[in-house]
Amino acid sequence: MAAAFFNDLSNKIGSIFGTGDSLPWTDAEMISSCEQEAYGEKSGMSKGDNSDSIMRLIWALVHSQNPSDVQRGIAMLEASLRGQGVEMERREVLYMLAVGQYRTGEYVRSRQLLDQALQIAPNFRQAATLKSLVEDKIAKDGLVGVGLAAAAAGVVASGIAAIVLGSRRR
Known part of the structure; x- marks a missing residue:
C-alpha cells in the first residue's frame, strides 16, 4: 500500500517536472x-527548387533534442x-517558431506565436494542441514557483522562530 502511494506521488511529481509533451523529437542522423x-x-536533386526540403530541415531542427x-x-x-x-505559409512558420520557443522554454513567446497562427487559421489543430501544452506548462511553472517561494518563506519563518525562542530561553 505504501509502495503504491509513493509510486503515485512519484508519477505526479514527474508530471510536474518532466517534459510530458507529445511533440516528436528528432536526432542528429x-x-x-x-x-x-x-x-x-x-x-x-537540384538546388533550385528545394523549398520542401528546407521546410523538412527546419521541422527537424525545431524538433531536435539538441538546443x-x-x-x-x-x-x-x-x-x-x-x-x-x-x-512558407505564415501560419506554418508561426507554428514551427512556437515549437522552437516551446523547446527552449520560452513558453510565453510560444503562446504569443500560437495565438497569431490561430488568428490566421482558427481550426489549426496542431497549433491548438500545442497551445494547450504551453498553457499547462506555464501553469505548472507558476505552481512550482509558488511552491518554491512558500518553502523559502517557511525556512525564513523557522529561522526567525528559532532566534526568538533562543533569545527567550536566556
Whole structure:
C-alpha cells in the first residue's frame, strides 16, 4: 500500500517536472539527412527548387533534442518571416517558431506565436494542441514557483522562530 502511494506521488511529481509533451523529437542522423536533401546532396536533386526540403530541415531542427539545432531552426524561421528565407505559409512558420520557443522554454513567446497562427487559421489543430501544452506548462511553472517561494518563506519563518525562542530561553 505504501509502495503504491509513493509510486503515485512519484508519477505526479514527474508530471510536474518532466517534459510530458507529445511533440516528436528528432536526432542528429535525421537532421543530417534533411540537410543533405535541402542542400541538393541527395539523389541528384537540384538546388533550385528545394523549398520542401528546407521546410523538412527546419521541422527537424525545431524538433531536435539538441538546443543549438533548435536555435538554428528558429533563426531560419525568423529569416523566413522577414522575407529573407524560403517562402512558407505564415501560419506554418508561426507554428514551427512556437515549437522552437516551446523547446527552449520560452513558453510565453510560444503562446504569443500560437495565438497569431490561430488568428490566421482558427481550426489549426496542431497549433491548438500545442497551445494547450504551453498553457499547462506555464501553469505548472507558476505552481512550482509558488511552491518554491512558500518553502523559502517557511525556512525564513523557522529561522526567525528559532532566534526568538533562543533569545527567550536566556
